[in-house]
Amino acid sequence: MSSSSTEEAGTRPDVLIVGGGSAGAVLAARLSEDPQRRVLLLEAGPAYPPDGYPDKVADSDVVGGFTGHDWGYMTEPGVIGRPVAAFRGKVLGGSSAVNGGAAVRALPADFARWAERGLRGWAFDEVLRDYRTLENTPGGEDHWHGRSGPQPVRQLSYEDLTPVQQAFIDAAAANGIVKTSDLNGPSPAGAAAFTKNVVDGIRVNTGMAYLDSAVRRRPNLEIRGDVLVDRVVFSGSRATGVALADGTTVQAAEVVLSAGTYGSAAILLRSGVGPSGDLQALEIPVVADLPVGRHLVDQLFYYIAYAARPDLIGAVTPAVGSIVWTASSHTEPGELDLHLIAQHTFDPSQSPTGAGFVIAVGMMHPSSIGSLTLAGRDPDLAPRIDLNMLATAEDRARLIEGIRLARRIAATSPLAEIIDSELSPGATATSEADLEAAVSATIESYGHPIASAPMGADDDSRAVVDRLGNVRGLTGLRVVDASILPDPISAAPNLTVIMAAEHIARLAYQ
Numbered sequence: 162m163s164s165s166s167t168e169e170a171g172t173r174p175d176v177l178i179v180g181g182g183s184a185g186a187v188l189a190a191r192l193s194e195d196p197q198r199r200v201l202l203l204e205a206g207p208a209y210p211p212d213g214y215p216d217k218v219a220d221s222d223v224v225g226g227f228t229g230h231d232w233g234y235m236t237e238p239g240v241i242g243r244p245v246a247a248f249r250g251k252v253l254g255g256s257s258a259v260n261g262g263a264a265v266r267a268l269p270a271d272f273a274r275w276a277e278r279g280l281r282g283w284a285f286d287e288v289l290r291d292y293r294t295l296e297n298t299p300g301g302e303d304h305w306h307g308r309s310g311p312q313p314v315r316q317l318s319y320e321d322l323t324p325v326q327q328a329f330i331d332a333a334a335a336n337g338i339v340k341t342s343d344l345n346g347p348s349p350a351g352a353a354a355f356t357k358n359v360v361d362g363i364r365v366n367t368g369m370a371y372l373d374s375a376v377r378r379r380p381n382l383e384i385r386g387d388v389l390v391d392r393v394v395f396s397g398s399r400a401t402g403v404a405l406a407d408g409t410t411v412q413a414a415e416v417v418l419s420a421g422t423y424g425s426a427a428i429l430l431r432s433g434v435g436p437s438g439d440l441q442a443l444e445i446p447v448v449a450d451l452p453v454g455r456h457l458v459d460q461l462f463y464y465i466a467y468a469a470r471p472d473l474i475g476a477v478t479p480a481v482g483s484i485v486w487t488a489s490s491h492t493e494p495g496e497l498d499l500h501l502i503a504q505h506t507f508d509p510s511q512s513p514t515g516a517g518f519v520i521a522v523g524m525m526h527p528s529s530i531g532s533l534t535l536a537g538r539d540p541d542l543a544p545r546i547d548l549n550m551l552a553t554a555e556d557r558a559r560l561i562e563g564i565r566l567a568r569r570i571a572a573t574s575p576l577a578e579i580i581d582s583e584l585s586p587g588a589t590a591t592s593e594a595d596l597e598a599a600v601s602a603t604i605e606s607y608g609h610p611i612a613s614a615p616m617g618a619d620d621d622s623r624a625v626v627d628r629l630g631n632v633r634g635l636t637g638l639r640v641v642d643a644s645i646l647p648d649p650i651s652a653a654p655n656l657t658v659i660m661a662a663e664h665i666a667r668l669a670y671q
């Protein structure tokens with residue numbers, strides 16, 4: 162979409178980034194700060210100008226496939242026996258342009274778990290500066306927050322919330338859950354108004370925040386939209402560029418895959434980087450035998466739907482505004498594995514009262530591990546995504562604990578007064594077996610898949626990349642996006658993906 166200066170001038174980019182999402186947009190902006198480095202960003206979706214995103218993409222209350230910029234992936238039926246939507250943004254800004262806009266960091270305990278795997282350099286104290294670098298926010302303590310980063314992060318106040326969201330916080334407090342005021346501060350656990358990357362109703366995606374007009378004018382940065390990358394091209398074990406779906410090749414000194422958890426893994430596999438048996442079955446020459454796609458994991462999302470009293474429900478925006486962030490009885494010390502979110506993402510025509518809302522129960526630390534494999538070599542074919550949701554008894558138990566807590570809050574004043582009745586799973590679903598069946602029937606992906614190409618130490622057999630995203634055993638090829646996060650975190654991942662791109666840009670390129 163923008164000019165193609167590097168190829169017209171016959172100059173090979175120093176770094177070719179595939180995918181302009183949460184991570185890719187950050188890298189393109191940071192790596193092109195050095196005017197000597199030529200950076201080319203290829204994005205499969207449209208590359209709208211920073212102030213030219215369609216309303217459905219800019220509006221923070223329109224999410225996932227409703228934005229009209231989604232890859233359209235569905236999962237394999239798996240344990241639950243039915244496919245679910247696996248939303249991914251297909252636009253400059255990637256999934257940060259279609260997501261819920263919650264902007265919350267991972268916790269120190271999450272990074273400690275990564276360190277237990279032998280991963281160095283990613284302790285909370287080592288990445289806090291990167292979280293601060295990305296952020297501009299007016300609130301909170303200076304030690305914890307960044308004031309001048311590209312990404313706006315705003316803490317909603319109680320007054321910003323809908324009556325349902327306010328009542329949800331108050332009912333949680335009546336159940337002994339502490340009220341907290343800064344989800345990215347030192348005491349994030351409890352009931353709070355959300356922290357979001359939303360300003361005046363606009364979801365500020367990374368294509369807006371990092372690739373603003375000034376950055377896009379840099380002569381050493383070229384951004385091309387509507388370009389589908391097929392695979393990486395190698396000379397021996399060195400990456401030398403990428404082949405596009407239209408059959409042309411683009412050379413580069415270094416290739417960085419930032420095509421997301423599904424996209425980067427699929428490109429690696431088509432390139433011959435993956436489990437050798439799988440590749441041979443598709444007659445793809447093996448470049449590196451690595452466990453790409455073998456440790457895919459996504460967080461779980463279950464909706465409890467309520468019919469509401471039409472005279473009491475009041476305003477329904479922001480759609481996502483308050484959260485209880487807490488720990489189940491199964492979690493590790495310091496981790497917060499349950500999200501309970503009062504949301505107005507409910508079609509009121511489904512309610513007998515004409516009004517309703519949901520409490521979404523998110524389970525953040527699943528032990529069920531899925532997989533991503535190729536259905537074939539064609540880059541237009543969707544990968545096979547098996548999230549393997551609810552495969553373990555522990556995952557089902559944690560989720561059901563979250564549902565029971567949400568119900569206790571819903572039964573407590575002042576939220577109880579707004580509720581007419583529970584529609585789904587319904588008041589009669591009380592036993593473990595009832596709830597297991599209900600969860601299995603309507604569980605959804607939280608939209609947070611990670612770990613299809615995890616980081617790890619040299620002796621970690623799960624690891625596809627090292628701590629700076631270099632693909633093991635190869636040169637000139639990095640992966641930097643959600644696929645390298647090695648283990649689930651207690652928060653939604655967008656800020657942590659942006660932080661990871663900042664972290665690797667600082668340590669590998671400055």
Ligand SMILES: Cc1cc2nc3c(=O)[nH]c(=O)nc-3n(C[C@H](O)[C@H](O)[C@H](O)COP(=O)(O)OP(=O)(O)OC[C@H]3O[C@@H](n4cnc5c(N)ncnc54)[C@H](O)[C@@H]3O)c2cc1C
Pocket residue numbers: 179180181182183184185203204205206224225226248249250251252253254255256257259260261262263264265388389390391419420421422424425428607608609610641642643644652653654655656658
């Ligand atoms: C519906 C939904 C709601 C979510 N809500 C939240 C939330 O509220 N808070 C939060 O923190 N996180 C949320 N997330 C998760 C978060 O947005 C993602 O974890 C994060 O954006 C992932 O960043 P990424 O850089 O790995 O991938 P992406 O941002 O998805 O970027 C990948 C980019 O690569 C492009 N691409 C892929 N394949 C190719 C190819 N072959 N050739 C060229 N380009 C390609 C894609 O089009 C895309 O632009 C949500 C996600 C979804 C889908």
